[in-house]
Amino acid sequence: MNKPGASIVVFACNWDGLSCIEVAAQKGLSYPASVKIVRVSCLSRVHSGLILKAFELGANGVMLLGCSRSGCHFEIESGLIEQEYEKTRNILGLLGLREKKLALIRLPGGDGPGFVKQVNDFIAGIEQTEPAAAQ
Amino acid sequence: MQNIEHEIKDTNIRLCLDCGKCTVVCPIAQHDPAFNPRLIAQRRLSQNSRGSRDDTIWSCLSCYMCMERCNYHVKFPSFIHALRAESLSEGTQIQCNHGGAIQAMMRLMARGDLQQKRLGWLPKDVELSSQSDTLFFVGCAPYFDVLFSDLGVNALEGVKGALKLLNRAQVPFNIIANERCCGRDLLLQGDRKGFTVLAKANMDEFTRHGVKKIITNCPECYYTLKVNYPNMLGSTGIQVMHLTQVVAPLVQGGKLSLGKLEKRVTYQDPCTLGRCSRIFNEPRQVLSAVAGLKLVEMEQSREKALCCGSNSWLQCGAVNRQIQKQRFAQAEISGAEILVTACPKCQIHLRCAQKSSDGKIARLEILDLASLAAQSLD
Structure with missing residues (x-):
């Protein structure tokens, strides 16, 4: 499974998001090595500048991985990430880059298999529309 | 670095009399004593300035107020732009607003294989003349409206208004789907390389469409296309006009x-x-x-x-x-x-x-x- 593939940046929140990735690692579930994890304290910390920077630096896709809306560790989910996600999707659309290159995924804590499935589906979607990304 | 020295010389900064009028009128200096145009010039021109980094150069607004007042017409904004280019080439990391989203967007636009979908806003009743050699340069308005939607920014309303005025005045024009950002902000930040890539991409598009005249609604696009493009790439042979320069004679002449x-x-x-x-x-x-x-x-x-x-x-x-x-x-x-x-x-x-x-x-x-x-x- 560890073939080189589309270069993906995952911004994972420090709580449920990261726990999914840790569980995936503990269970020995594999996902492509081209997936780079960036840990952030909360997804609300991620803004369009960071996402666009990842694309500027050559990422083929960016995944935002965080807690479920009601499960935010900071009790009140501000909805900021939704705003930034929509905004960035629209910018990508204007740039003619496919909006599919950006995903916002919310998973319950410790869902390792869920994360691996989501990231693999995401990569498959990108490689299907953008075969050059697979190399 | 030879070029930067040459550029600095061209700004007439060596004519600076140290009078401080620039600093008196500078809007930043009025509120921030740490920013002092006179001292920036003095520090850079002193013999032992080599190797020392001036962090205040990033605060300049390029508002040209200092140049308006300077008796010797020292081109202080150009001097600052040269210092920024020099500083950037030495590896300075600059702090960009909005998390660097706009800079990232500009650099993404510099990609050669870019096929933008930026004309979704274009009203159906706007009449475009595909054969016209006059281009209306839209600028980054579609991007601004998305990025600053939370502020209620509607830069596209200005563009739509401009198109309506041109249509009403029966000035023929065309719009191209894949124009890039003019690159002014990269130039002002000192990123000459990034600016040149965008400028060349735009010039290629203009040549491909046989553009002879450009009308812009954004003053920054206007100045960049009119002055900075020829400066960086050599004569473009394109006449650039701001919308008000087109419309004002028409309204005054009763047309x-x-x-x-x-x-x-x-x-x-x-x-x-x-x-x-x-x-x-x-x-x-x-x-x-x-x-x-x-x-x-x-x-x-x-x-x-x-x-x-x-x-x-x-x-x-x-x-x-x-x-x-x-x-x-x-x-x-x-x-x-x-x-x-x-x-x-x-x-x-x-x-x-x-x-x-x-x-x-x-x-x-x-x-x-x-x-x-x-x-x-x-």
Whole structure:
């Protein structure tokens, strides 16, 4: 499974998001090595500048991985990430880059298999529309 | 580095008499004692400046106020741009506003294989002349409206207004789907390489479409296409005009008649259009052509106009907010209901100040000049 593939940046929140990735690692579930994890304290910390920077630096896709809306560790989910996600999707659309290159995924804590499935589906979607990304 | 030294020499900075008039009129220096144009020049020109880094150069607004006042016409903004290019080449990391989103967007636009989908907003009733050699350069307005949607920015209203005015005046023009950002902000930040890539990509598009004349609504695009492109790439052979330069003679000559709007407005001279490009009269002529519109001037206007407070998406903070507060106070005193500007970036910065104010900033309506003039046609 560890073939080189589309270069993906995952911004994972420090709580449920990261726990999914840790569980995936503990269970020995594999996902492509081209997936780079960036840990952030909360997804609300991620803004369009960071996402666009990842694309500027050559990422083929960016995944935002965080807690479920009601499960935010900071009790009140501000909805900021939704705003930034929509905004960035629209910018990508204007740039003619496919909006599919950006995903916002919310998973319950410790869902390792869920994360691996989501990231693999995401990569498959990108490689299907953008075969050059697979190399 | 040889080039930078040469460029610095060309700014006439060595004629600086150390009189400090630049610093007295500088809007940043008035609120931030750490920023001192006179001392920036002095430090850079002193013999032992090599190797020392001047962190204050990033605060300059490129508002051209210093140049207006300087007896020797020292091109201080160009001097700052050269220092920034020098600093960037030495590896300085700059702090960009909005998380660097705009810079990242500009660099993404520099990609060769880019196929933008940026014309979704184009109203169906706009008449384009695909055979025309005149191009209306839209600029980054579609991107601004998305990025600053939370501020209620509608730069595209200005563009739509401009197109409506041109259609009404029967000026033929075309729009191209894959124009890039003009790159001005990268140039002002000192990223010459990034700017050149964008400029070349745009020039290729212009050549491919046989463009002979360009009309812009954004003053920054206007100046960049007119002055910076030929400077960096050699003569382009393209005539560049700001929308007000096209519309003002038409309304004055009776070829285009605007409608009626009973409003009291004041006009914010964008620095790049006013002091930098010397276009002061045309916007006012367009406004005066709207029947019922009363134009009142702010305390600082025309050559002395105060900047909207921020530039090239760098260093926006408490000092910039002070400048904006000062500008809004002047607008309020003028008694205007609407603050009209001809620059989408002024609109963004002023709306931002209004939104994040503590209620002490006037709740004036902010409108683009072209959209206001087009409103009168309805």
